[in-house]
Amino acid sequence: MNESNPRKIDLSGRKIPSYIAVEGPIGVGKTTLTKYLAETFNYDTLLERAEDNPFLERFYTKEQNSALPTQLFFLFQRVQQLNELRQADLFQPVRVADFLIEKDQLFAQVILDDEELKLYQQVYDHLTIDAPIPDLVVYLQAPTDTLLERIDKRGIPIEKKIDAAYLSQLNDAYTRFFHFYDKSPLLIVNTTEIDWVDNSDDYRNLVDYMLGITRGRHYYNPKPSII
Numbered sequence: 001m002n003e004s005n006p007r008k009i010d011l012s013g014r015k016i017p018s019y020i021a022v023e024g025p026i027g028v029g030k031t032t033l034t035k036y037l038a039e040t041f042n043y044d045t046l047l048e049r050a051e052d053n054p055f056l057e058r059f060y061t062k063e064q065n066s067a068l069p070t071q072l073f074f075l076f077q078r079v080q081q082l083n084e085l086r087q088a089d090l091f092q093p094v095r096v097a098d099f100l101i102e103k104d105q106l107f108a109q110v111i112l113d114d115e116e117l118k119l120y121q122q123v124y125d126h127l128t129i130d131a132p133i134p135d136l137v138v139y140l141q142a143p144t145d146t147l148l149e150r151i152d153k154r155g156i157p158i159e160k161k162i163d164a165a166y167l168s169q170l171n172d173a174y175t176r177f178f179h180f181y182d183k184s185p186l187l188i189v190n191t192t193e194i195d196w197v198d199n200s201d202d203y204r205n206l207v208d209y210m211l212g213i214t215r216g217r218h219y220y221n222p223k224p225s226i227i
């Protein structure tokens with residue numbers, strides 16, 4: 001569709017969640033969707049900054065003893081961001097985030113050994129007592145081979161070191177995590193056949209469905225639109 005702004009949507013009469021968290025495994029498109037939603041709703045973004053983590057490349061290259069500092073750095077970074085959000089908006093943020101703080105434990109359970117996990121959990125429990133809860137969580141799903149294709153396509157050098165076994169393990173951990181998640185209304189999106197980047201109909205349909213959610217768990221598994 002040839003539009004000057006394909007992400008401009010008429011929101012008249014629609015109730016928009018004040019704080020939205022978009023989640024999913026590496027390569028699924030959560031940061032892109034976060035930025036698009038922020039543009040549509042005129043919201044600020046709260047984004048992970050993986051490039052700031054000095055331990056991440058060591059972890060992807062399987063350097064010994066790199067998992068715990070990698071995970072703790074991300075935990076401290078995310079907690080700081082959420083604390084700044086809370087202090088600025090008095091628990092009434094108007095934001096779209098590309099992470100959910102609880103998922104930090106998901107990564108820890110995948111990459112840490114038992115003793116490291118015990119230490120990590122103590123730190124996590126101490127730091128995240130007052131983390132704000134999103135009004136809506138959007139969990140993006142895709143098979144591991146699709147994630148690998150997308151990671152290869154976007155060509156971020158550090159991500160080229162991610163192997164399929166790790167990504168598959170992480171993908172399974174996300175599935176288990178969101179099977180039990182019930183703190184916020186939850187939208188589970190199968191992203192395999194839709195393309196909100198190049199097809200504005202796919203994006204508009206997703207937003208329309210999303211804005212109809214006020215409680216509970218919902219699944220969005222659409223057929224791809226034809227451009």
